[in-house]
Amino acid sequence: METIDLRKDSVRTLNSTLHGLPADTNKTAWTVTNPDGTHNIAVGLDAEIDVTVKGHSGYYSAGMNQKATVRFEGNVGVGVAENMMSGEVWVTGDASQSAGATAHGGLLVIEGNAAARCGISMKGVDIVVKGSVGHMAAFMGQAGNLVVCGDAGEAFGDSLYEAGLFVRGSVQDLGADCIEKEMRDEHKEILANLLERAGCTHDVSEFRRYGSARKLYNFKVDNASASA
Amino acid sequence: MTERDPKLRESALFNRTVISEIQRAAETGIYEIRGFGAKRAVPHFDDLLFLGASVSRYPLEGYRERCDTNVVLGSRFASKPLELDIPITIAGMSFGALSANAKEALGRGASEVGTSTTTGDGGMTPEERGHSKHLVYQYLPSRYGMNPNDLRKADAIEVVLGQGAKPGGGGMLMGQKISDRVAEMRTLPKGIDQRSACRHPDWTGPDDLTIKIQELREITNWEKPIYVKVGATRTYYDVALAVKAGADCIVVDGMQGGTAATQDVFIEHVGIPTLPAVRLAVEALKELDMHRKVQLIVAGGIRSGADVAKAMAMGADAVSIGTAALVALGDNSPEHEEGYQALGTSAGFYHDYQAGNDPAGISTQDPELAARLDPVLGGRRLANYLRVLTLEAQTLARACGKSHVHNLEPEDMVALTVEASAMSGVPLAGTSWVPGRGSY
Numbered sequence: 001m002e003t004i005d006l007r008k009d010s011v012r013t014l015n016s017t018l019h020g021l022p023a024d025t026n027k028t029a030w031t032v033t034n035p036d037g038t039h040n041i042a043v044g045l046d047a048e049i050d051v052t053v054k055g056h057s058g059y060y061s062a063g064m065n066q067k068a069t070v071r072f073e074g075n076v077g078v079g080v081a082e083n084m085m086s087g088e089v090w091v092t093g094d095a096s097q098s099a100g101a102t103a104h105g106g107l108l109v110i111e112g113n114a115a116a117r118c119g120i121s122m123k124g125v126d127i128v129v130k131g132s133v134g135h136m137a138a139f140m141g142q143a144g145n146l147v148v149c150g151d152a153g154e155a156f157g158d159s160l161y162e163a164g165l166f167v168r169g170s171v172q173d174l175g176a177d178c179i180e181k182e183m184r185d186e187h188k189e190i191l192a193n194l195l196e197r198a199g200c201t202h203d204v205s206e207f208r209r210y211g212s213a214r215k216l217y218n219f220k221v222d223n224a225s226a227s228a
Numbered sequence: 229m230t231e232r233d234p235k236l237r238e239s240a241l242f243n244r245t246v247i248s249e250i251q252r253a254a255e256t257g258i259y260e261i262r263g264f265g266a267k268r269a270v271p272h273f274d275d276l277l278f279l280g281a282s283v284s285r286y287p288l289e290g291y292r293e294r295c296d297t298n299v300v301l302g303s304r305f306a307s308k309p310l311e312l313d314i315p316i317t318i319a320g321m322s323f324g325a326l327s328a329n330a331k332e333a334l335g336r337g338a339s340e341v342g343t344s345t346t347t348g349d350g351g352m353t354p355e356e357r358g359h360s361k362h363l364v365y366q367y368l369p370s371r372y373g374m375n376p377n378d379l380r381k382a383d384a385i386e387v388v389l390g391q392g393a394k395p396g397g398g399g400m401l402m403g404q405k406i407s408d409r410v411a412e413m414r415t416l417p418k419g420i421d422q423r424s425a426c427r428h429p430d431w432t433g434p435d436d437l438t439i440k441i442q443e444l445r446e447i448t449n450w451e452k453p454i455y456v457k458v459g460a461t462r463t464y465y466d467v468a469l470a471v472k473a474g475a476d477c478i479v480v481d482g483m484q485g486g487t488a489a490t491q492d493v494f495i496e497h498v499g500i501p502t503l504p505a506v507r508l509a510v511e512a513l514k515e516l517d518m519h520r521k522v523q524l525i526v527a528g529g530i531r532s533g534a535d536v537a538k539a540m541a542m543g544a545d546a547v548s549i550g551t552a553a554l555v556a557l558g559d560n561s562p563e564h565e566e567g568y569q570a571l572g573t574s575a576g577f578y579h580d581y582q583a584g585n586d587p588a589g590i591s592t593q594d595p596e597l598a599a600r601l602d603p604v605l606g607g608r609r610l611a612n613y614l615r616v617l618t619l620e621a622q623t624l625a626r627a628c629g630k631s632h633v634h635n636l637e638p639e640d641m642v643a644l645t646v647e648a649s650a651m652s653g654v655p656l657a658g659t660s661w662v663p664g665r666g667s668y
Contacts, residue, residue, distance in 0.1 A: 015446045039439045044376050044447030059436070060443040064376040079430035083374055098430040102371035104415070120429040121371060123415040140425060142415045161416060217420040218403055222257040 002027050007034040011041060018068075021047050039077065042070050045087070059096075062089045065106060081108045084125055097134065100127045103144070109198045116153070119146045122163050128198035136175065138163050147194050149202060157210050165210040166191050168202055177216045183209040249492075260492040261400060263581030263591065265393055265529070265551055266484045270501040272529055273538040275648030276641045277657065280627040288626040295622040296632040299546050301523045302384060302453020302476040305445070309453050309476070310362055310384050313342025314618045315546035315633060316536055318553050318610075319527050320366045320386065320457075321487055322348025324401050324410040325581065326554075327598035328355055329606070330590045333557050335359030336603060337610025341618070346386060346548075349399040349424050351413045352378040359603075364455065367444065369398060369425035372414040376447055385444055386455040386479065387437070389428075389466075392502075392528040393486020394494040395459025399424035402489060404584035407593040434469040441474045455479050460505035460528065461498075467512035471522050479548065480509045482528025487550040487591075489582030502528035502539075504651035510543035519543060520634075533620020540621065541636035542652060556613035557606040558588045564600075 004014045014032060021027060025047065032053040035041055039058035042051050045068040053061070056074040066085045075093035084103040091099075094112035101117065103125030110118075113131035119138040132150030139155070141163030151169035158175020164187065165178070174180075183191075188204045195202055238244065249260065281287035288295060302309035318338045323331050325348060336359050338345040344362035351373015357363055365382030367374065379385065390396060401410070403419040411418040431440045441454055456470040457479035470478050482502025486495060506526050513519040526539045527548035539547050551559075558564075562575045567587025571580070581591035589600035625633045628640045642657035643649035649656040650663035 012446065012450075016449060019449060040443045040446045043443050046376065059439045060430070063443050064379075064447055066376060078436065082430045083371060083376075085375055101430040102374065104375065117429065121425060123371070139429075161420075217417065219258050219421045222255075224255050224257075 001029045001031055003031045003033060005033045006036065006038055006041075011038050014041065015043060018042060018045055018047070018049070018051070021049065023047060025049070035074070037077070042068070045070070056093070061091075065089055075112070080110075081106070081125070084108065094131070095129075099129075100125050103127075105144075107194075107197060113150065119144075119163070122146065126194055126197075128194055128200065130198070130200060132169065135172075138165055139175065141165070145190060145194060147191060147198070147207070149200060157212075159216060160210075160212040162212060164190065166207045167210065168207045171208075171210070174210065177213050178210055179213045181209050181211045183207070261402070261489050261582050262492055262495070262579045263487050263489055264579035265486040266495050267579075268496055270484065271503050271645065271648040271651050272484070272501060273503065273535045275503070275644045276538050276652060276654055277644060278537070278541075278624055278628055278640055279642060281629045285629045287629050288631060290623060290626055293626065294631055295626050297618055297622065299523070299634070301525070301546065302455075304476045304522055305474065306384075306451060306453040306476050307449075308383075308451045310344060310364075312344060312362065312546070314614060315540065315544075315621075316530075316614055316617050317343050317364070317525065317546055317548045318345040319481075319485070319487075319548040319550035320346035320348045320364070320388065320391075321550060321554075322350035322399075322401075323353045323356065324348070324350040324405060324414070324593070325488060326590060327592050327601065328353065329598050329601045329603045330554070330557060331356045332359050332603035333601060333606030333610060334553060335363070336607025337553075337556070337614065338362070340607065340611035341614045343614065344383065347382075349401075350410065351375075352381065353413075357381055359607075366457075369428045370414075371429070372416075372424070379444070379452075380448055382448075382452060384453040384455060384477075385448070386457050387441065387444070387475075388457045390459030390461075390481070391457070391486060391488065392459050392481030392483050392499055393488055393490045395461045395499045396426060397490065397494050397498070398426035400489040400582065402582045402584065405582070405591075405593045410593060434473050437470070437473040445474075453477060455525070457481060459483075459485075459498075460500045460502065460508075463500065463505045463508035464512045467509045467524075468516060471513065471516050471518050475522060477523040477525055477545075478509060478513075479525040479527060480505050481548075482506075482526070484529030485527050485550060487554060487581060501651065502526060502530075503648060506539060506542045506544055507651065507653045513543070520545065533617045533622075534624060536617050536621040537624040537633060537636060538641065540625075540633045541640050542638055542654075545634065552613070553610055554590055556610045557590055558601060558609065559586075559590050561588060564588050 030051045035055045043063040046066045051070045058077040061076045061080045062070040069088045071090040078096045081089040082101040084106040086105045088107045091110045095114045097115040099114045099118045100108045102121045104123045108127045110129045116134035118133045122141045124143040128147040135153035142161040145164040148167045152171045154172040155175035157178030299315040339361035346364040364384045401422040453476040455477040456475040458466045460482045483499035523545035525546045526544040564587035586592040589597045
């Protein structure tokens, strides 16, 4: 186990050390101590390593992650795992706004609650929030899945594209072009798989599914003369 | 052309263009969307003139004496700043908005003369990277195709907060241009009318931007220059805040800029002209003692070497061209007149870059149309055009006695109109008067 203490070393040292690991490194287990809300911890990783951050972290924790598994033992600031490509990011506490923003792949698990805009512009990531999410979750979500075990705030799934949304609790209200949809077997399978990967024991029957009505996909153009 | 009956008097308020637009709106129920930037007349570089050398200053020989044009962009924090041979760069235009051939031609032309080209809203294509010696990777609100591998392949990163055609508005790509490849790159269904986000999804305001820039630097190991691009509006404050946030370069795009598909109402009614934007940006940089330390790139209506030289004289480090680059490739060429006529327009008037049926094969994803643009020939044309801009700028700089285009200064110019004088801070010709400064 390798350890970097952020009271002694800078975040630059941390990130450059992790970026410099060769693909076949045997230093695959890392602990980061005393994060003290530092921003940009473990961003841009691109190796199959495990990083555990012991404490609260700031903005963009594990941003643009590839391949690595990063575990934050505490709360995280804005944009945890933003634009993640692959790998896994776990947060044991709560996440601030824009968790998993624009992420293309991988798994983000938030054991507490996530604030506003969780999964905004998501592009293929799977996100499981064991608590509740704030307003405008999955805003403009393009692909991937967002599972909310608690409640969802207002304007849920606003301007949604093709991301799949699952909520166990209540939804304050749905955003533009987001509707409740039938939960078919293929959706149950996706949901069950994500709940299992996130370590949740809820039954899929407790969830409702939401998706895009696809009514905003094209501009409406009238041809007044032709229809006259 | 038939002469109009003198009894027919056209309304200045409801002229034929206005009437036509009302009729179009009534017919379709949708606002007009187009490219080509603002068409209204606004004060511009044409309203400034250079004071060539005479008794009090002496000029350099037009073709013999050295007049350098190189520029270094990103020297503030980046360990690998961009070193360009000419201060004229190619602005961000996406694959999707433009064909792959057009993107290749831009890369070829820019590389031939030692300058940079820029990706757009839609990610980086391998062809674009391969043909561009210096490639600036845009970091946009949509984050379409954004990934850390391409970020590291880039030579610079441009955080886009806005563009001149539509400050405060997001991108648009109409369904007819969303081909399989474009859809895949953007993770979107094929054929939708795609509207990009207008603000970034994971930061708000200048303090967050500081952290975002640090994140991009951390991911790229502090190697890449980081630009911040803003549409010209509250330019003084935007530039000051971008400097505070840690930008290496600021790109200011005036309201004349914009090859992108945008609502006409946005193009013509939002933002300020390039002329005052340059002055405001330079004032902010000087106020912070950052002029020439944080480089300023000016875009929006740059067409000639005169525009380049005047932007430099006002304090820009480089300029960026979009529409002019497309015209150099062959956009609006009489060669395609038959195609333009079929679309109800004519060479010189074509602006429907959003429509995907560009007769010149530039703003299209239709393979047959795209094949009309030979990327090698297009690249040559662009390189020729960039050389002419450079030669023209050098000619003017030498006439003012300058051995580098960056040595041009506001004192080398006068303004032709009161408006241009007020906006540029350059005195009205024949006077020492700048409206708004001092008493008169």
